[in-house]
Amino acid sequence: MKRLFTAATVALLTTFGAGAAQAAEGAAIPDHEFSFEGIFGTFDRAAAQRGLQVYNQVCASCHSLKYVAFRTLGDLGYEPEQVEALAAQYQVTDGPNDQGEMYQREAKASDAFPSPFPNDAAARAANGGALPPDLSVITQARPNGPDYLHALLTGYEEAPADADLPPGQYWNTAFPGHQIAMPPPLSEGIVEYQDGTEATVSQMAHDVTVFLHWAAEPHMEARKRGGIGVVLFLLIFTGMLYAVKRKVWRDLH
Amino acid sequence: MSEFKTNSKVVKWIDHRLPIFSFMHEELHAYPAPRNLSYMWNFGSLAGIALVIMIVTGIVLAMQYVAHTAHAFDSIEHIMRNVNYGWLVRYIHMNGASFFFIVVYIHIFRGLYYGSYKSPRELLWILGVVILLLMMATAFMGYTLPWGQMSYWGATVITNLFSAIPVVGDSIVTWLWGGFAVGNPTLKRFFALHYLLPFVIVAVVFLHLWALHRFGSNNPLGIDAKGPQDKIPFHPYYTVKDAFGLGVFLTIFALFVFFAPNYLGHPDNYIPADPLQTPPHIVPEWYFLPFYAILRSIPDKLLGVLAMFGAIAVLAVLPWLDRSPVRSGKFRPIFKQFYVLLLIDVLVLGWVGAKPPEGIYLVLGRVATAYYFLHFLVVLPLLAVFEKPRPLPHSISEPVLKGGGQAAGATAKPMEKA
Numbered sequence: 001m002k003r004l005f006t007a008a009t010v011a012l013l014t015t016f017g018a019g020a021a022q023a024a025e026g027a028a029i030p031d032h033e034f035s036f037e038g039i040f041g042t043f044d045r046a047a048a049q050r051g052l053q054v055y056n057q058v059c060a061s062c063h064s065l066k067y068v069a070f071r072t073l074g075d076l077g078y079e080p081e082q083v084e085a086l087a088a089q090y091q092v093t094d095g096p097n098d099q100g101e102m103y104q105r106e107a108k109a110s111d112a113f114p115s116p117f118p119n120d121a122a123a124r125a126a127n128g129g130a131l132p133p134d135l136s137v138i139t140q141a142r143p144n145g146p147d148y149l150h151a152l153l154t155g156y157e158e159a160p161a162d163a164d165l166p167p168g169q170y171w172n173t174a175f176p177g178h179q180i181a182m183p184p185p186l187s188e189g190i191v192e193y194q195d196g197t198e199a200t201v202s203q204m205a206h207d208v209t210v211f212l213h214w215a216a217e218p219h220m221e222a223r224k225r226g227g228i229g230v231v232l233f234l235l236i237f238t239g240m241l242y243a244v245k246r247k248v249w250r251d252l253h
Numbered sequence: 254m255s256e257f258k259t260n261s262k263v264v265k266w267i268d269h270r271l272p273i274f275s276f277m278h279e280e281l282h283a284y285p286a287p288r289n290l291s292y293m294w295n296f297g298s299l300a301g302i303a304l305v306i307m308i309v310t311g312i313v314l315a316m317q318y319v320a321h322t323a324h325a326f327d328s329i330e331h332i333m334r335n336v337n338y339g340w341l342v343r344y345i346h347m348n349g350a351s352f353f354f355i356v357v358y359i360h361i362f363r364g365l366y367y368g369s370y371k372s373p374r375e376l377l378w379i380l381g382v383v384i385l386l387l388m389m390a391t392a393f394m395g396y397t398l399p400w401g402q403m404s405y406w407g408a409t410v411i412t413n414l415f416s417a418i419p420v421v422g423d424s425i426v427t428w429l430w431g432g433f434a435v436g437n438p439t440l441k442r443f444f445a446l447h448y449l450l451p452f453v454i455v456a457v458v459f460l461h462l463w464a465l466h467r468f469g470s471n472n473p474l475g476i477d478a479k480g481p482q483d484k485i486p487f488h489p490y491y492t493v494k495d496a497f498g499l500g501v502f503l504t505i506f507a508l509f510v511f512f513a514p515n516y517l518g519h520p521d522n523y524i525p526a527d528p529l530q531t532p533p534h535i536v537p538e539w540y541f542l543p544f545y546a547i548l549r550s551i552p553d554k555l556l557g558v559l560a561m562f563g564a565i566a567v568l569a570v571l572p573w574l575d576r577s578p579v580r581s582g583k584f585r586p587i588f589k590q591f592y593v594l595l596l597i598d599v600l601v602l603g604w605v606g607a608k609p610p611e612g613i614y615l616v617l618g619r620v621a622t623a624y625y626f627l628h629f630l631v632v633l634p635l636l637a638v639f640e641k642p643r644p645l646p647h648s649i650s651e652p653v654l655k656g657g658g659q660a661a662g663a664t665a666k667p668m669e670k671a
């Protein structure tokens with residue numbers, strides 16, 4: 001009876017888990033290694049900082065990152081002055097001022113990344129009808145998000161001869177249906193890394209994925225660290241409860 | 254068993270006027286329980302604790318959540334990023350719903366195996382089915398609150414089911430929505446009800462426990478206690494056993510909350526709801542999948558809806574479908590095999606529910622749906638007549654059979670109170 005239930009519960013968790021259910025859909029996504037995987041995983045700060053550079057210089061012209069506030073960049077190892085400087089690269093609309101008018105000003109640490117377009121319609125108009133999604137939670141919003149993102153950014157290819165690719169569409173091996181409206185955003189050397197790392201497409205794809213995964217779950221490290229403490233405590237506590245249970249029940253048997 | 258005693262004058266004064274201390278002593282301390290309960294009997298108290306966890310985390314979330322279609326998704330991200338330990342509270346609530354269902358499903362299958370629904374516990378069982386229905390309604394409405402793609406489209410698909418009702422169906426759906434599509438009025442009423450229903454569940458849980466304490470727990474042998482030697486006081490024996498079970502439960506729960514918090518969820522729910530874009534596969538949360546499979550395996554919409562609700566209704570009338578006088582599956586050789594078949598059947602239904610309704614999945618879904626109803630409506634009534642149960646032990650404290658033992662019947666004797 002007990003074994004039956006254990007087996008059934010395990011079967012249940014594995015069959016219905018999103019991971020298992022989702023992997024089957026869409027194109028096969030190759031596994032890519034990241035330092036944030038596993039229960040001790042942490043964000044590679046250097047990669048995340050490079051990834052921020054890629055976002056700033058490439059993705060930000062089309063994609064918003066509206067849930068991420070500049071002040072949180074401190075988590076990636078920036079000093080407060082560096083955070084101010086990173087924010088100041090962006091203009092945000094503020095107001096109304098005492099003349100009743102809206103005005104543009106440099107972003108402050110307390111602002112979130114501003115959107116490149118005033119609204120969705122403008123974003124579509126500039127992108128051949130397709131809407132570039134907000135990237136704040138993108139790695140949570142796709143099955144195997146980080147692997148997928150890396151595969152997407154490195155997955156552009158010449159379309160096969162029999163594919164009838166409409167104008168404004170590009171061939172991508174990772175994208176479901178393979179036709180994507182995003183032009184290949186990365187090309188060799190499109191950014192010049194401040195730390196001197198060579199900016200290959202694969203390197204940039206890796207770095208921006210690390211940055212966006214941090215953006216999607218900025219508290220991941222605290223979560224895993226906390227989890228190790230909690231689980232260790234529970235294991236010891238449960239072990240003690242088991243000993244107490246044995247002792248209490250001994251006189252009955 | 255033991256009387257409530259105290260030396261405190263204050264406690265005595267209160268207890269004389271409002272006997273709450275003696276009540277708690279009788280129901281939680283001295284309360285006599287069969288001495289042979291296995292770990293399968295842990296899941297009731299675990300379900301109660303899961304309910305408390307859901308209510309506590311839910312109320313904290315409600316302090317930051319905004320029930321408006323334009324702000325709901327943003328408010329969840331605000332909780333996840335800016336509220337201190339908001340991510341923890343939300344992940345506990347999210348995974349807590351799944352674990353609540355796991356615990357309750359095991360609790361139900363325990364009852365199915367040991368015949369806990371049989372006389373004199375029919376009402377106790379029916380109250381359990383009511384709790385299951387309320388939980389499903391609560392979880393369904395809770396899942397709409399983050400206002401992601403699955404929230405929106407799940408709510409649309411499920412509320413649309415009511416349009417299958419002849420004549421008034423469409424009017425009912427409009428009334429449920431508070432408009433002509435799932436929208437802001439829908440979200441706000443779902444939030445109001447999602448806040449309310451858990452407290453209704455608490456009330457029904459009290460009735461459930463009241464009915465339980467009338468005759469006490471069933472046990473793995475399914476026979477009634479014959480005297481005080483068959484029973485032990487709840488405290489300390491079962492309090493410590495339940496505490497140990499709770500430790501195991503919390504450990505597994507913590508593994509999910511801290512290391513795989515989104516494993517049981519669907520990535521599409523991190524995409525804000527978009528009424529203009531239907532996701533390729535709309536799937537409900539895993540705990541609804543068996544019922545979803547039943548719904549989709551029947552080609553007619555109305556019949557599908559009836560079958561889906563029927564799958565739960567059939568549980569409510571189970572005490573009158575299975576008339577075998579022997580409670581425990583231990584002593585029912587043929588029942589045991591069909592029971593395993595039912596367990597596999599429900600797992601198959603769950604698996605099929607996650608797949609698109611086509612090809613082999615549709616066939617499997619139909620076969621599994623047919624067996625589900627056959628099991629309750631045909632197999633169990635027939636087994637009660639044709640199966641020859643193994644001899645029952647004479648008493649709980651004397652499980653080793655001496656001689657031939659006594660067949661069936663024993664359980665039909667009136668209950669003897671310990």
Ligand code: HEM
Binds near residue numbers: 315391518
């Ligand atoms: C029977 C107990 C309960 C169950 C089964 C349940 C279930 C759920 C589920 C499945 C979600 C969606 C989680 C997600 O995907 O984000 C949810 C969200 C929510 N629930 Fe509950 N809940 C329960 C009790 C409560 C209570 C008592 C409250 C108090 C107000 C509450 C407040 C909320 C709020 C504010 C949300 C939206 C936040 C979020 O989605 O994370 N819940 N609930």
